[in-house]
Amino acid sequence: MDTFLTILWTARYALLGGLAMTVFISALAVLAGSVIGVFVGLVLSYARGPLNWLVRMYVDFVRGTPVLVLILASFYILGSLGWKLDAFQAGILALAVFCSSHVGEIIRGALSAIPRGQTEAAKAVGLTFGQSFTYVLLPQAARIALPAWVNTAVEIVKASTLLSIIGVAELLLSTQEVIARSQMGLPFYFLAGFIYFLVNFAIERVGKLAEKRLAMGVR
Amino acid sequence: MGYTLNFAAVWRDIDLLWAGLGMGLLLALASILIGVAIGLVMAFVLTSRSPARPLAASYVSIFRNTPLLVLILFTYFAMPQLGIRLGKLESFIAALSLYAGAYLAEVFRGALSAVPPGLSEAGLAIGLTRSQIRLNIVIPVMLRTALPSLSSTFISLFKDTSLAAAIAVPELTYYARKINNESFRVIETWLIASIFYVATCVLLVSLLRLAEKRLAIPK
Numbered sequence: 023m024d025t026f027l028t029i030l031w032t033a034r035y036a037l038l039g040g041l042a043m044t045v046f047i048s049a050l051a052v053l054a055g056s057v058i059g060v061f062v063g064l065v066l067s068y069a070r071g072p073l074n075w076l077v078r079m080y081v082d083f084v085r086g087t088p089v090l091v092l093i094l095a096s097f098y099i100l101g102s103l104g105w106k107l108d109a110f111q112a113g114i115l116a117l118a119v120f121c122s123s124h125v126g127e128i129i130r131g132a133l134s135a136i137p138r139g140q141t142e143a144a145k146a147v148g149l150t151f152g153q154s155f156t157y158v159l160l161p162q163a164a165r166i167a168l169p170a171w172v173n174t175a176v177e178i179v180k181a182s183t184l185l186s187i188i189g190v191a192e193l194l195l196s197t198q199e200v201i202a203r204s205q206m207g208l209p210f211y212f213l214a215g216f217i218y219f220l221v222n223f224a225i226e227r228v229g230k231l232a233e234k235r236l237a238m239g240v241r
Numbered sequence: 242m243g244y245t246l247n248f249a250a251v252w253r254d255i256d257l258l259w260a261g262l263g264m265g266l267l268l269a270l271a272s273i274l275i276g277v278a279i280g281l282v283m284a285f286v287l288t289s290r291s292p293a294r295p296l297a298a299s300y301v302s303i304f305r306n307t308p309l310l311v312l313i314l315f316t317y318f319a320m321p322q323l324g325i326r327l328g329k330l331e332s333f334i335a336a337l338s339l340y341a342g343a344y345l346a347e348v349f350r351g352a353l354s355a356v357p358p359g360l361s362e363a364g365l366a367i368g369l370t371r372s373q374i375r376l377n378i379v380i381p382v383m384l385r386t387a388l389p390s391l392s393s394t395f396i397s398l399f400k401d402t403s404l405a406a407a408i409a410v411p412e413l414t415y416y417a418r419k420i421n422n423e424s425f426r427v428i429e430t431w432l433i434a435s436i437f438y439v440a441t442c443v444l445l446v447s448l449l450r451l452a453e454k455r456l457a458i459p460k
Contacts, residue, residue, distance in 0.1 A: 086439035088403035095431035102427040180308035222306035
């Protein structure tokens with residue numbers, strides 16, 4: 023136990039840096055993925071013809087491919103095409119793409135759960151499509167989508183560990199480096215698992231709180 | 242861009258990809274079978290008043306919120322320090338099954354509450370014991386209710402088998418990486434590998450849909 027604490031103290035900055043990287047990567051991927059995902063959901067819900075098919079194919083292709091394959095493909099392919107992306111950028115790109123396909127489906131589902139009468143009422147009071155979307159549909163869709171969106175955020179935090187495989191120094195890779203030096207796999211893997219659990223547990227709790235706050239008044 | 246596609250290197254090793262695909266399906270199948278057993282037991286504990294309930298709840302919460310890669314590395318690299326030495330395949334299946342079990346516990350808990358209480362009462366009335374009722378009435382009905390979630394869990398478990406590459410289990414992603422590193426036909430390798438995954442997922446989805454229709458509880 024003593025040696026563990028000594029090593030932990032020596033490695034504290036490496037591990038905290040890894041944690042910060044994990045949080046940063048996840049936040050960026052969720053943010054970018056959600057912005058793209060809202061557009062994906064809009065296209066899936068309202069566009070007709072080739073644009074709809076293209077986006078549908080994008081979503082199905084991404085959802086049918088394991089995240090690890092997305093990450094490896096993004097890492098190797100972009101480099102060979104001459105895009106100078108480092109592992110960090112390629113990894114975030116892959117996670118954002120993964121996130122966008124999930125958020126897209128969530129938004130599509132949420133929009134289809136809003137009664138048609140809402141759109142018709144908005145049209146009847148003279149709102150344009152843009153206005154009725156921003157003021158009527160989006161707030162309701164956001165509430166419906168919130169629980170699934172929180173789950174996606176947890177999935178992204180978990181998927182961010184896969185970036186360790188392409189060499190991004192997030193929490194798991196920092197932990198593995200400490201383990202390689204100290205030969206103490208058991209306590210340090212345990213610690214990493216515990217920290218991930220705490221981060222995701224916190225996200226879940228905040229999500230539940232937000233859900234309660236935003237719960238629709240009339241039921 | 243000056244990149245000409247050349248699939249020769251990938252075709253030459255296509256047998257490896259088929260073997261990897263088979264391995265992935267095998268791992269997913271083993272994990273879902275064990276996961277269903279764990280999930281069923283956990284669902285009954287979670288809905289009971291047994292003192293083991295908080296234990297089951299923490300199991301579900303911990304395994305849902307810890308990254309799968311950390312679980313895999315922990316079982317393979319850290320468990321031996323506790324005296325539990327498993328092979329690559331066994332430790333991967335153990336990690337994936339426990340992960341699946343946590344997700345399925347929630348699924349089954351929902352399905353369990355959807356089983357009409359009248360069914361158990363009818364069982365009692367014709368003189369069946371508690372365990373007979375569970376085995377012959379409740380479990381078959383809840384499995385059928387849970388079928389759609391069960392199939393989507395199976396699909397995501399199949400995609401999760403890609404993480405076995407991290408401990409060098411020879412599955413699809415492992416071989417894709419090998420071909421990538423040996424041939425440098427980067428785009429071709431990852432394109433074919435993703436097509437393998439996507440096609441398998443599409444095939445699985447349609448097969449499972451068929452099974453769902455066949456086994457659905459008549460309305």
